[in-house]
Amino acid sequence: MTNRLSSAFAKGHPALVCFVTAGDPTPDATPAILDALVEGGADVIELGMPFTDPMADGPAIQLANLRSLGAGTTTADILRIATDFRARHPDVPLVLMGYANPMTIRGPEWFADACAKAGVDGVICVDIPPEEDPELGPALRAKGIAPIRLATPTTDDARLPAVLEGSSGFLYYVSVAGITGKQSAALDSIEQAMQRLKAHAEIPVAVGFGVRTPEQAGPIARVADGVVVGSALVDLIAEHGANAAEPVRKLVSALAQAVHSARKEMA
Amino acid sequence: MPNSFRTLPDERGHFGQFGGRYVAETLMPLILDLEAEYRTAKADPAFHAEFDDLLEHYVGRPSPLYFAPRLTAELGGAQIWFKRDELNHTGAHKINNCVGQILLAMRMGKTRIIAETGAGQHGVATATVCARFGLPCTIFMGATDVARQQPNVFRMKLLGAEVVPVTAGAGTLKDAMNEALRDWVANVHNTFYIIGTAAGPHPYPELVRDFQSVIGREAREQLLSRTGRLPDLLVAAIGGGSNAIGLFHPFLDDSSVKMLGVEAAGHGLDKEHAASLAGGRPGILHGNKTYLLQDEDGQITEGHSISAGLDYPGIGPEHAWLKEVGRVDYTSVTDKEALDAFQLLCRTEGIIPALEPSHAIAAVAKVAPTLPKDTIILANLCGRGDKDIFSVAEHLGVKI
Numbered sequence: 052m053t054n055r056l057s058s059a060f061a062k063g064h065p066a067l068v069c070f071v072t073a074g075d076p077t078p079d080a081t082p083a084i085l086d087a088l089v090e091g092g093a094d095v096i097e098l099g100m101p102f103t104d105p106m107a108d109g110p111a112i113q114l115a116n117l118r119s120l121g122a123g124t125t126t127a128d129i130l131r132i133a134t135d136f137r138a139r140h141p142d143v144p145l146v147l148m149g150y151a152n153p154m155t156i157r158g159p160e161w162f163a164d165a166c167a168k169a170g171v172d173g174v175i176c177v178d179i180p181p182e183e184d185p186e187l188g189p190a191l192r193a194k195g196i197a198p199i200r201l202a203t204p205t206t207d208d209a210r211l212p213a214v215l216e217g218s219s220g221f222l223y224y225v226s227v228a229g230i231t232g233k234q235s236a237a238l239d240s241i242e243q244a245m246q247r248l249k250a251h252a253e254i255p256v257a258v259g260f261g262v263r264t265p266e267q268a269g270p271i272a273r274v275a276d277g278v279v280v281g282s283a284l285v286d287l288i289a290e291h292g293a294n295a296a297e298p299v300r301k302l303v304s305a306l307a308q309a310v311h312s313a314r315k316e317m318a
Numbered sequence: 319m320p321n322s323f324r325t326l327p328d329e330r331g332h333f334g335q336f337g338g339r340y341v342a343e344t345l346m347p348l349i350l351d352l353e354a355e356y357r358t359a360k361a362d363p364a365f366h367a368e369f370d371d372l373l374e375h376y377v378g379r380p381s382p383l384y385f386a387p388r389l390t391a392e393l394g395g396a397q398i399w400f401k402r403d404e405l406n407h408t409g410a411h412k413i414n415n416c417v418g419q420i421l422l423a424m425r426m427g428k429t430r431i432i433a434e435t436g437a438g439q440h441g442v443a444t445a446t447v448c449a450r451f452g453l454p455c456t457i458f459m460g461a462t463d464v465a466r467q468q469p470n471v472f473r474m475k476l477l478g479a480e481v482v483p484v485t486a487g488a489g490t491l492k493d494a495m496n497e498a499l500r501d502w503v504a505n506v507h508n509t510f511y512i513i514g515t516a517a518g519p520h521p522y523p524e525l526v527r528d529f530q531s532v533i534g535r536e537a538r539e540q541l542l543s544r545t546g547r548l549p550d551l552l553v554a555a556i557g558g559g560s561n562a563i564g565l566f567h568p569f570l571d572d573s574s575v576k577m578l579g580v581e582a583a584g585h586g587l588d589k590e591h592a593a594s595l596a597g598g599r600p601g602i603l604h605g606n607k608t609y610l611l612q613d614e615d616g617q618i619t620e621g622h623s624i625s626a627g628l629d630y631p632g633i634g635p636e637h638a639w640l641k642e643v644g645r646v647d648y649t650s651v652t653d654k655e656a657l658d659a660f661q662l663l664c665r666t667e668g669i670i671p672a673l674e675p676s677h678a679i680a681a682v683a684k685v686a687p688t689l690p691k692d693t694i695i696l697a698n699l700c701g702r703g704d705k706d707i708f709s710v711a712e713h714l715g716v717k718i
Contacts, residue, residue: 102616103487103617103618103619104487104492104496104604104618106342106500107342107500107503108500109500113486120617125615126615126616150602151340151602152601152602152610152612152616152618153615153616153617154616155602156601156612156614156616177342178340178341178342178605179340180343180346182330182338182339182346183339183340186340186602200343201342201343202343203344204344205343205344205346205347205348205506206343206346206347207347210347225343225344227504228344228503228504228505228506228507229504230500230503230504
């Protein structure tokens, strides 16, 4: 099946996946920041849904959640941001990332339907492991939205098939056992993990957590199908607030160059 | 109605629609390991023997069952009996669970312990068992709670624990739990998380309940041997609900025994409170599905209670289920009512209770006068009030 997500990983170069938190610093500021991600060369946009209790996130994204909720961001705002993004960028895949409670509070069918109407391509829910898939997975699949799962250094070979079952779009490899934005993984451990994951996964594998600079992203892109950058962008938004679009575009541009050309340099 | 109320959770860790394992993938393999290890331990007589030995000789169990004559006379109705878990080593019921969990941690070869704490009782109990077994210990505690529970912070430090104040959010129990989960995810290979209440991802609600059920098993035997009968009503305070489920669970299939869980109504149910069952609705937080205080978008709202041990915006999933099936009744009492009950017990029985069981005592004070004198109320006195005298003095306008 060809769709926006599979196309993003079939461009002949590794994909750059960029994360920002919706509504950070305000809902009004997010569209310009999303446009900057696209202009800079991001292949997939990951839009974080703020939550009061972001248990898997480090300080940078925790603060982004607080800024967004402090500015009054609601689920309706996030869906409107997504809908408007889809109108401006018909071909760029958009993925929502967040926690189970805001996604399921009105029922999984409601959320899946709202995502479909807003033109969302995939959903990453941090705290719904495969064991609790009935909570959200069936509703997303029924609406043609990709449930994107996470694999981690603790996900062993015995468990990987269960993680991949029912997921689509891409597999998000969390390269460190830890929270977002903290330490980064050694390149050889990522390379080993990729060999292991690719033996099981028929979908592309993107690597994230702790990737901040073009110098880190390039080498990872040589071994992975995609690279995810989040906290470094969120830090720029923290620093520049409503004027963050330009510095975000610059960093994304440098990251995109490193990621997109990674395999050429190798050859 | 099911044939038995004591068969859950199911194999996926669900109590009806509640419970489950809503955790990040990094933790999932460890949660599965913990469940497997717990199944093995549960079937191992040596594990039970060591647990029972520590409870008897280290914790000081069985705790007494005490008939409260002057409180009974003052309220003028049902007989009031207390399960005296405040007499345990470390002053609360929390130690029962910590002994069980640290034995599990050692079976799993873990070398470092973390825990969250609200009032500090669970932190003290965790620091205590860590000192007893020589394991390093880090306790996450909301910065607000650090300020209002200084004596317990000092106790934890004396016991060798590192206390990490958490400034995120309102700096209370839920924020401490978030931070403990973040630490666990980053140190998953060597670290065991001793969760203090009957909540969190499966198998925690089950194993915490099992370790705390010593309270109800003892109370049932003690009352039968003293009076030849079962109680008519059990009463216990509920934050996450570990002391209540520990008292209730062994009685769940005794159909003549009514049960009342008491949530913290804070300033009142129409104002700031921590009564998740009365004022919340089902949602997902901290690894389980249960009743939560939250807004229409599923953002979690802060709980408030005079008792730092009760101001958590959720409740253990088994309580959520027991409410839905109607086996246990739940009510709530305000800060003011709990303070009055605190003083009532001091004055009538010479027992200074913690603010948590003061909520249970307040509910007892409301219901006892309405019941005949031959009925028996058994309430869980799950903690002593030494830690609370400073905040009580402040609320009463007394300078110490």
